[in-house]
Every structure is written in structure tokens, then in C-alpha cells.
Amino acid sequence: xxxxxxxxxxxxxxxxxxxxxxxxxxxxxxxxxxxxxxxxxxxxxxxxxxxxxxxxxxxxxxxxxxxxxxxxxxxxxxxxxxxxxxxxxxxxxxxxxxxxxxxxxxxxxxxxxxxxxxxxxxxxxxxxxxxxxxxxxxxxxxxxxxxxxxxxxxxxxxxxxxxxxxxxxxxxxxxxxxxxxxxxxxxxxxxxxxxxxxxxxxxxxxxxxxxxxxxxxxxxxxxxxxxxxxxxxxxxxxxxxxxxxxxxxxxxxxxxxxxxxxxxxxxxxxxxxxxxxxxxxxxxxxxxxxxxxxxxxxxxxxxxxxxxxxxxxxxxxxxxxxxxxxxxxxxx
Ligand SMILES: Nc1ncnc2c1ncn2[C@@H]1O[C@H](COP(=O)(O)OP(=O)(O)O)[C@@H](O)[C@H]1O
Ligand SMILES: [Mg+2]
Numbered sequence: 023x024x025x026x027x028x029x030x031x032x033x034x035x036x037x038x039x040x041x042x043x044x045x046x047x048x049x050x051x052x053x054x055x056x057x058x059x060x061x062x063x064x065x066x067x068x069x070x071x072x073x074x075x076x077x078x079x080x081x082x083x084x085x086x087x088x089x090x091x092x093x094x095x096x097x098x099x100x101x102x103x104x105x106x107x108x109x110x111x112x113x114x115x116x117x118x119x120x121x122x123x124x125x126x127x128x129x130x131x132x133x134x135x136x137x138x139x140x141x142x143x144x145x146x147x148x149x150x151x152x153x154x155x156x157x158x159x160x161x162x163x164x165x166x167x168x169x170x171x172x173x174x175x176x177x178x179x180x181x182x183x184x185x186x187x188x189x190x191x192x193x194x195x196x197x198x199x200x201x202x203x204x205x206x207x208x209x210x211x212x213x214x215x216x217x218x219x220x221x222x223x224x225x226x227x228x229x230x231x232x233x234x235x236x237x238x239x240x241x242x243x244x245x246x247x248x249x250x251x252x253x254x255x256x257x258x259x260x261x262x263x264x265x266x267x268x269x270x271x272x273x274x275x276x277x278x279x280x281x282x283x284x285x286x287x288x289x290x291x292x293x294x295x296x297x298x299x300x301x302x303x304x305x306x307x308x309x310x311x312x313x314x315x316x317x318x319x320x321x322x323x324x325x326x327x328x329x330x331x332x333x334x335x336x337x338x339x340x341x342x343x344x345x346x347x348x349x350x351x352x353x354x
Contacts, residue, residue, distance in 0.1 A: 048072050048104045055093040063087045068267035076101035119143075125238060125282050127159075127166030128197065129351045135331050135342035136315065142237065142282045145272055145312060147244070148329075149287035149303040150319030155327045156286035157184045158346045159319075160240045163284055164208045165193040167237040172199075174237040177229065178210045179222050181246050185210050196349025209234070216247040216264060223271045230279050237281055241272070244285035245304040265305050269312035285313070326354045 050072060051061050067086035069075055075083065075097055083094040124139030126132075133139050140146050140163060148156045164176035178185050187205055194204035209229065213219035223241070230236050245265070252261035276283040287303045303309060303316075310316060315334055322328040322343055329342045343354035 050075060053097045053100045055089060055097055056087075060087045060089060068263045070267060072101045072104055074270075076105045121280055123170075123237075123280070123282075125163060125167050125170065127162035127169070127193070127351060129162075129342075129344050129353060131342035131344050131353045132329060132351070135317075135329060135337075135340055137337045140282050140284065141315065143276055143280045144314035145269070145276055145283040145285060146315040146317065147285050147287055147303070147309060147313035148317045148319055149289055151289055151321075154319040154321060155346050155351075156319060157242055158189070158351065160242045160284060160286065161186070161189040162193050162351050163238050163282070164240065165190060165197055165199070165204055167282070168194075168204055168207055169197045169199055171235070171237065172203075173235045174207065175229070175234045176208045176238040176240065177226055177236055178208055179213055179219060179239070179241045180210055181213045181219055181241070181243050183212065184242055185212075192349050213247065216251055216268075219247055220264070220268045220271065223268060223275060226275050226281075227278070236279060239272070239275055239281050239283045241283070241285040243288060244268075244309065245287050249288070249304055262306070262308050266308045266312075269309060273312055285309075322354070 050056055050064055050069065051058070053072070053075065056064070064075070064083075064087050069078065069083075069086060078098060080091055080094045080098065083089065083097060084091055087094075089097070121143070123142045124133070124136070125142065126139035136146075148159060150156055160178070164178060167174040167176055190205050190208055191201040194201040211222050211225075213222055219241070223239075226236065226239055248261050248265055252258065252264075272283045272285070275281060287305060287309060289303055310333070316332040318330045318332055320328050320330075326343050326345055329344070331337060331339050331341075333339075345352045345354060
């Protein structure tokens with residue numbers, strides 16, 4: 023290729039890069055018919071990105087922002103035109119999945135249940151009654167990731183004041199790593215309400231940008247604030263919208279940074295269920311759909327705990343039994 027041609031090709035490539043970048047930077051405000059007030063309403067209703075508009079229904083946008091149907095249709099069309107919503111090949115997906123890591127804390131029954139450990143790049147939801155071991159697993163994961171990779175950092179978003187440094191020290195000693203270092207590599211933030219909790223999830227990206235090797239992000243408990251703040255049937259829709267937004271942010275965190283997001287969830291008793299387990303996870307379908315792995319924890323015989331895998335995309339449903347001990351989580 024002649025020098026001149028090369029220059030032209032370079033120019034074209036540069037221009038295409040620019041176009042790509044411009045496309046990526048389109049904001050909700052840039053869509054036709056969206057002024058500051060509409061953008062604010064959309065934001066409040068959980069439409070925080072052009073993608074969220076692109077995949078919305080006309081009715082959804084009308085309800086959320088009060089614009090007319092025609093405007094909503096144009097907004098969605100413009101959002102879609104600006105998105106790269108195409109297909110990728112199975113090979114691309116396969117290659118992306120090669121980067122997935124399995125995080126373990128040395129309990130082989132649980133590892134086997136999960137196909138080798140807790141997956142990065144996904145959300146694992148653990149739900150179960152009080153005392154079933156959800157918080158213990160959170161601490162064990164915060165240490166386990168560091169056993170596998172000494173530079174690993176765990177982020178602990180603590181909503182119920184259940185983070186205990188002693189448990190990190192105990193598990194670190196049990197795993198034979200330096201307890202002081204293990205503690206330093208857990209970044210804890212207490213979330214005082216649901217908005218604060220959502221904000222903290224958005225800040226995880228900043229830690230990664232600062233150069234921290236974040237491997238695990240824990241939200242314990244995912245639903246407690248939402249449950250406490252939105253009481254009564256009338257507030258259910260708002261609660262679910264906010265929870266939906268939070269789950270999508272967590273999915274983004276998991277996906278963009280290849281981290282394991284581990285969230286805990288309470289169960290509410292459903293006294294009208296006579297057969298099977300009369301409990302259901304809070305947050306309903308919204309939490310369930312965003313979570314790739316769902317584990318139901320309960321107390322088993324002889325002080326053991328039983329984990330049951332529910333609705334996994336690629337693993338057989340099954341159960342694992344283990345004990346919660348002071349320095350580890352051990353096979354039953
Ligand atoms: N220091 C400890 N040594 C041994 N077991 C512990 C210790 N701390 C907590 N546990 C066990 O963990 C249980 C509490 O589990 P936890 O994860 O807090 O439940 P939840 O599902 O409510 O988060 C306790 O009932 C006990 O069996
Ligand atoms: Mg707990």
C-alpha cells in the first residue's frame with residue numbers, strides 16, 4: 023500500500039473509532055423529546071441509560087415520564103439506533119467465558135454444587151432464614167478470594183451491621199494467610215439506607231479504576247433496607263423499580279469488572295403454603311431474574327447447613343451439606 027493510501031485508511035479508521043466513541047456517549051438527555059425535567063423523571067423511575075430506554079416499552083416510558091405515546095416511540099427508536107444491540111458469535115461468548123474464575127473457600131461440597139466455586143462475572147444470590155449462614159459465607163468468600171490471589175480485594179457493603187472483622191481473622195487463620203493483610207484487603211462500607219446502598223454499588227467501579235484488584239463484591243443484606251423503607255402495597259411498585267435498578271447496577275459491576283457479586287436475601291414466610299417450604303425470597307422475580315446463581319440455605323441435621331442450587335443455567339439442581347465452624351466452612 024502506498025503511503026498516501028495508508029494515510030487515508032488510517033484516517034478512516036480513526037474516524038470510525040470516533041464514531042464508535044460518540045455512539046457510546048449518547049445520554050438520555052440527547053434523545054429527541056427529552057428535556058431536563060423528563061430526564062429527571064426517567065432517572066427517578068430507574069431509566070438510567072440509553073439502553074434502558076432502548077429496551078423499554080412505549081407504555082413504560084409514558085408512565086415513567088408523562089410524555090405522549092408518539093414522543094415515547096421516537097425516544098425508543100432513537101435509543102435503539104444509537105445502541106450496538108447486535109448479535110455476537112458463540113465463539114465471542116465462549117472467549118468471554120474463558121475469563122470467568124471460580125472463587126472457593128475450600129468447602130468441596132459447595133464447590134461441587136456450584137461447578138467448581140462461586141463464579142465471577144455473575145451475581146449469586148443466597149437466601150434463607152435467619153442464622154442459616156448467609157453472612158458466614160460472605161466472610162468466607164472475602165477471605166477465599168485472597169487465598170487464591172494474594173492481591174485480591176473484597177468489597178463488603180454492609181446494610182445490617184453484620185460485618186465482623188473477627189470472622190475475617192478467624193477464616194484467614196484457618197486458611198493459613200496473614201490475618202492483618204486479609205483484613206486490609208476487605209473494603210467495608212456501611213449502607214445507611216437503600217439510596218446509600220445503591221450509591222455504594224455505583225462506587226465500586228471507582229475502586230477498580232484506582233487499581234484495586236476487586237474480585238468479590240458482597241451486599242449483605244440486599245433487601246433489608248428496601249423492605250424496611252417501602253412498607254405496604256402502595257409502595258411495592260416503587261420498591262421493585264429501585265431494586266431493579268440496583269440489581270442492574272450490580273450486574274454491570276459483575277460484568278464489566280469480572281467480579282463475583284454475592285448478595286444475601288431474607289425469606290418471608292408464606293403461611294398460605296402448606297406443602298413444600300413455606301418461605302419465599304424478598305424482591306421476587308426482579309432479584310431472582312438478575313441473579314445467575316440462586317442458593318437456598320437452610321439448617322440441616324446435627325447442626326449442619328444445607329445449600330440447594332435453584333434454577334442454574336448450566337448446572338444440575340442439587341444440594342450440598344456443610345458445617346459453619348469458627349475457622350472455616352467444612353464439608354458435612
Ligand atoms: N465464631 C463462630 N464460630 C462458629 N460458628 C459461628 C461463629 N459465628 C457464627 N457462627 C455460626 O453462624 C451462624 C450464623 O450465621 P449467619 O451467617 O450470621 O446467618 P444469616 O443467614 O442470618 O446471615 C450461627 O448460628 C453459628 O452457627
Ligand atoms: Mg446475616
